[in-house]
Amino acid sequence: MTQQPPGLRTEFDFELPCGYVDGTGAVHRRGRMRLATARDELAPLIDQRVKENPAYLGVVLLSLVITRLGNVPEIHAGVVESLFATDLAYLQDFYRRVNGLEGDRAVACPSCGTAFAVPEPVPGERLGES
Template identity: 65%
Template sequence: MAGVADPPRPTEPRRELRTEFAFELPRGYVDDAGVVHQAGTMRLATARDELVPLRDDRVRENAAYLTVVLLARVVTRIGDVTDVHAGVIENLFAADLAFLQDLYRRVNSEGHTRAGVQCPQCGHGFAVDVSGGRLGES
């Protein structure tokens, strides 16, 4: 019928979009002064974050460098280091680079930082948060 409005829908609680994720590097970034930085934050990637590195000459010369440029765009802090650039990412230990790659995939593809694991002793399966929060923190 013309002029009849749809009945009001019940309001659902709004879900907040989480755009930044804290993490704890397994080894840590060692700065020029020898200070180890482990705690950091990564933000969700935008389409621009994934497109801009494709125009980078370093990526054109070596496709593997895409990871470095992309992580430098989305990692906002590692310890006291807030100017995270390709040089910082290049100097991470391999274990830390792999950790950040996995975290990037989880938060941008799956939308969370949980991973399913299994107890090696009893075989019980459960989920853990791989972002590095301390025990008892949410």
């Protein structure tokens, strides 16, 4: 496990709703994801699979930032491809939350002035888009 700077949390545990089923039939649900770096966001853009199918960007990006998934020895795009749709959606949402790509902003009603929070829109529609 990599050492984290004091006061900065860079890795986050998760538990998949369904779990990744490996070739032996074992189910892996608990994992860990690290914060994305600029390199993580840029590297998939030169991947041929992403060039051919931009929707593949999220798969490649998740394979870079997931550091552990049960006892799976190596996390690669093929592992992410094999996830159930529910688990993929969960990880995409988790990625956005841990990397601060979603949040609330304060707004006020123009008529009465009442303040309330609304979700901040996420730039782009897919992982890695900004």
